[in-house]
Amino acid sequence: xxxxxxxxxxxxxxxxxxxxxxxxxxxxxxxxxxxxxxxxxxxxxxxxxxxxxxxxxxxxxxxxxxxxxxxxxxxxxxxxxxxxxxxxxxxxxxxxxxxxxxxxxxxxxxxxxxxxxxxxxxxxxxxxxxxxxxxxxxxxxxxxxxxxxx
Amino acid sequence: xxxxxxxxxxxxxxxxxxxxxxxxxxxxxxxxxxxxxxxxxxxxxxxxxxxxxxxxxxxxxxxxxxxxxxxxxxxxxxxxxxxxxxxxxxxxxxxxxxxxxxxxxxxxxxxxxxxxxxxxxxxxxxxxxxxxxxxxxxxxxxxxxxxxxxxxxxxxxxxxxxxxxxxxxxxxxxxxxxxxxxxxxxxxxxxxxxxxxxxxxxxxxxxxxxxxxxxxxxxxxxxxxxxxxxxxxxxxxxxxxxxxxxxxxxxxxxxxxxxxxxx
Numbered sequence: 001x002x003x004x005x006x007x008x009x010x011x012x013x014x015x016x017x018x019x020x021x022x023x024x025x026x027x028x029x030x031x032x033x034x035x036x037x038x039x040x041x042x043x044x045x046x047x048x049x050x051x052x053x054x055x056x057x058x059x060x061x062x063x064x065x066x067x068x069x070x071x072x073x074x075x076x077x078x079x080x081x082x083x084x085x086x087x088x089x090x091x092x093x094x095x096x097x098x099x100x101x102x103x104x105x106x107x108x109x110x111x112x113x114x115x116x117x118x119x120x121x122x123x124x125x126x127x128x129x130x131x132x133x134x135x136x137x138x139x140x141x142x143x144x145x146x147x148x149x150x
Numbered sequence: 151x152x153x154x155x156x157x158x159x160x161x162x163x164x165x166x167x168x169x170x171x172x173x174x175x176x177x178x179x180x181x182x183x184x185x186x187x188x189x190x191x192x193x194x195x196x197x198x199x200x201x202x203x204x205x206x207x208x209x210x211x212x213x214x215x216x217x218x219x220x221x222x223x224x225x226x227x228x229x230x231x232x233x234x235x236x237x238x239x240x241x242x243x244x245x246x247x248x249x250x251x252x253x254x255x256x257x258x259x260x261x262x263x264x265x266x267x268x269x270x271x272x273x274x275x276x277x278x279x280x281x282x283x284x285x286x287x288x289x290x291x292x293x294x295x296x297x298x299x300x301x302x303x304x305x306x307x308x309x310x311x312x313x314x315x316x317x318x319x320x321x322x323x324x325x326x327x328x329x330x331x332x333x334x335x336x337x338x339x340x341x342x343x344x345x346x347x348x349x350x351x352x353x354x355x356x357x358x359x360x361x362x363x364x365x366x367x368x369x370x371x372x373x374x375x376x377x378x379x380x381x382x383x384x385x386x387x388x389x390x391x392x393x394x395x396x397x398x399x400x401x402x403x404x405x406x407x408x409x410x411x412x413x
Contacts, residue, residue: 019224121306143246
């Protein structure tokens with residue numbers, strides 16, 4: 001467990017630093033300014049990963065991470081204003097860029113498998129994603145309009 | 151496993167991030183919509199390209215796969231801290247947030263007939279019952295086995311989604327939201343399809359297209375992804391998969407009748 005926490009901390013610190021560089025170049029936020037928010041996001045992630053290992057429930061780690069982050073940022077919870085202020089300095093898109101860079105290198109290995117699938121999978125796959133995305137948006141739109149929210 | 155020791159990999163990622171962010175966001179108008187080219191999209195393409203150069207070895211690619219999971223945890227934490235302050239908004243739009251999960255069923259209405267028209271047999275069941283992420287692969291494996299037509303079908307969509315999912319959703323999200331008369335917040339809810347990187351790409355494009363709605367878009371996308379992760383598998387087990395099998399049987403009957411009439 002301790003070894004895991006040590007590993008997560010070092011790895012997340014590296015990813016965090018890379019993100020801060022991207023946040024600086026792409027969104028003009030000085031790394032020193034975004035540092036407290038990034039450290040907070042790392043601590044929340046580690047806490048969630050640790051809970052996942054410690055607790056016997058069959059719930060994915062990302063659910064714990066979400067719940068901790070939501071709880072800490074709900075108005076009225078002590079310190080929530082600071083949590084929101086610090087983390088807002090870390091741009092969402094600055095976090096996604098390194099993730100997709102790692103993903104790009106990882107999926108290289110699936111490329112050969114994909115090439116075997118052929119063009120029909122390309123069409124069906126596109127429709128699967130399009131259908132899910134559009135279907136959900138249309139239902140959300142109908143309900144939100146019925147409620148008079150939009 | 152000592153993932154942190156792979157300095158070669160981290161240096162490559164740092165390089166990709168710097169290049170991608172320097173290129174920056176570009177907008178291309180197509181018809182009535184806007185395609186957003188975002189740094190994250192260059193990052194995945196450059197990463198994939200580098201895999202085929204001597205710079206990246208098999209080891210880096212394997213390590214990168216584990217690192218995606220840890221990097222996504224930061225993203226989930228970021229989405230979490232945007233949900234808290236908007237908790238009242240989320241409770242208010244709760245019914246839409248929960249019911250839009252059923253929108254995932256639209257995928258089989260659109261994709262299943264096309265898969266059958268293209269000549270797929272039972273593969274089409276695995277392909278179109280869901281977006282085919284990890285829980286759905288597990289479900290199909292459990293029910294039909296890895297080497298069944300259904301198993302091959304779900305794997306093909308899993309691989310398609312892994313390679314093209316984020317890029318595809320990132321691109322269509324920007325163009326659909328600027329072209330169709332559907333509110334960006336509805337698209338924000340739709341962004342949570344049950345995959346961290348796809349949600350990031352879809353909601354990232356929305357934020358770029360509608361910067362004034364950033365807080366609400368992120369909060370709703372994050373909440374929706376959480377609900378998808380919690381309920382998606384059950385929707386698949388109890389509704390989507392049985393419905394897909396029924397529709398498959400119906401379309402095959404239709405098809406056989408037609409062939410008989412022609413013959």
